[in-house]
Amino acid sequence: MKLDFVIRGSDFINAGEASSGTKKALTRLGISPKAIKRAAIAMYEAELNAVIHAGGGNAEVEIFSDHVQIRVIDNGPGIPDVELAMQEGWSTAPDIAREMGFGAGMGLPNIKKNSNDMSIETEIGHGTTLTIMIRF
Amino acid sequence: MVLLKDIIEPLKCTVLCGEDRLGTSEVTGGYACDLLSWVISRVQTGEVWMTILSSVNVVAVAVLAECSCILLTEEVTMNESVLERAREKGITVLSTPLPTYRACAILADLVDK
Ligand SMILES: Nc1ncnc2c1ncn2[C@@H]1O[C@H](COP(=O)(O)OP(=O)(O)OP(=O)(O)O)[C@@H](O)[C@H]1O
Numbered sequence: 001m002k003l004d005f006v007i008r009g010s011d012f013i014n015a016g017e018a019s020s021g022t023k024k025a026l027t028r029l030g031i032s033p034k035a036i037k038r039a040a041i042a043m044y045e046a047e048l049n050a051v052i053h054a055g056g057g058n059a060e061v062e063i064f065s066d067h068v069q070i071r072v073i074d075n076g077p078g079i080p081d082v083e084l085a086m087q088e089g090w091s092t093a094p095d096i097a098r099e100m101g102f103g104a105g106m107g108l109p110n111i112k113k114n115s116n117d118m119s120i121e122t123e124i125g126h127g128t129t130l131t132i133m134i135r136f
Numbered sequence: 137m138v139l140l141k142d143i144i145e146p147l148k149c150t151v152l153c154g155e156d157r158l159g160t161s162e163v164t165g166g167y168a169c170d171l172l173s174w175v176i177s178r179v180q181t182g183e184v185w186m187t188i189l190s191s192v193n194v195v196a197v198a199v200l201a202e203c204s205c206i207l208l209t210e211e212v213t214m215n216e217s218v219l220e221r222a223r224e225k226g227i228t229v230l231s232t233p234l235p236t237y238r239a240c241a242i243l244a245d246l247v248d249k
Pocket residue numbers: 045049050052053054074076077078079085086090091092093101102103104105106107108109128172173174
């Protein structure tokens with residue numbers, strides 16, 4: 001089963017709809033609530049990074065019998081230092097995002113914590129693709 | 137077992153939405169923080185999330201983290217469009233004039249006894 005979502009940049013009102021849609025699909029399939037929570041959290045963080053840092057993008061979700069693969073793709077500025085970005089507390093979130101409670105620098109660490117596998121492909125000036133795998 | 141309805145009076149709460157869940161939602165504890173990703177990482181299912189944030193993203197985080205409710209402290213209110221989203225997503229929102237510190241102390245007393 002495949003799901004596709006468009007993520008609009010700087011749209012904080014609808015931010016989270018892709019992960020919420022994925023959560024619904026997994027719930028309908030009867031996946032364990034713990035795995036659904038991990039997938040929803042990881043995808044929400046990835047989605048919000050596309051909203052805040054990359055001017056939006058899109059998400060492709062593929063659901064298999066024993067795992068789900070979530071890919072969030074953007075054409076944003078890329079991440080200059082992935083190792084630094086992965087550290088808890090590192091954030092370049094703009095003030096407008098911080099005023100809403102984003103910018104703890106915990107999103108990427110949360111994705112790592114909640115997924116069985118994650119990988120980041122990024123190129124400066126071209127964009128970032130984050131791939132997350134959650135086992136049920 | 138502590139239910140949402142048991143914390144309303146001691147915490148001087150106004151119910152902004154989700155009245156129907158007060159008698160059924162169990163309160164397992166509390167968590168106070170205003171950084172969304174931090175909350176997502178730390179808050180446990182069934183906890184009362186105390187915050188002064190009231191943008192629409194707060195609702196998304198409460199759903200993800202499976203909080204028993206959002207408790208807006210320090211007289212913070214929530215605008216109607218955000219409350220509408222909370223109703224849609226099935227999240228109870230309470231507000232109190234108490235400072236966060238006081239609210240935590242009272243809640244801890246109720247839940248941990
Ligand atoms: N898709 C992306 N495009 C460009 N930069 C990104 C992207 N995702 C993350 N980053 C960079 O990595 C940093 C850390 O990301 P992370 O999600 O951990 O924290 P944050 O988004 O700043 O804050 P939080 O997620 O806690 O609200 C970001 O501040 C940003 O500099």
